[in-house]
Amino acid sequence: MTSGAGAARARCVHCKVEIAVPDHYAHGDHIKCGGCGTKHKVVRGDRLRLVLADVGPVREALALNEQLTARLEAELAHARGSFGVGANGFGIALRYALYQVGLRGQPIGAALVTEIVAVAVISGLALELANWAFLAKRQRITVLTRELEEARGEASRMRTILREATRV
């Protein structure tokens, strides 16, 4: 913020462009951003500040943001909850293979070898499928987590704007 020529500068709350605030603008006066048209109130405290004049749109955006956050949280909980389904399927295949090959104690013959190969192929497919499902879920969880973080960050930015505006 630099002073000079009867005007001080402060940044737009919305687009962060510098706005020249002439010295005759008193505390509480309204001034519009030349960049984005957002209306501000002049705050003359220990230093010049600009706060939002009309908090309505930010309140609405925050309400929408809270809805989005709730939806993302529910989706994330659901994605986390459905974890382990693929792994369970693989566990069943593995137990089946152990039972067939180990516990049944058949003599090694052509029939058993064929069966072991079949079980191995089925287990392999099950593993591939479980792995694919696992990766897809993990990716979904990563995306949801990032979207949630962004939404929460945006919400906290909007709450700060609202808090500063209502303090005037």
Ligand SMILES: [Zn+2]
């Ligand atoms: Zn602006």
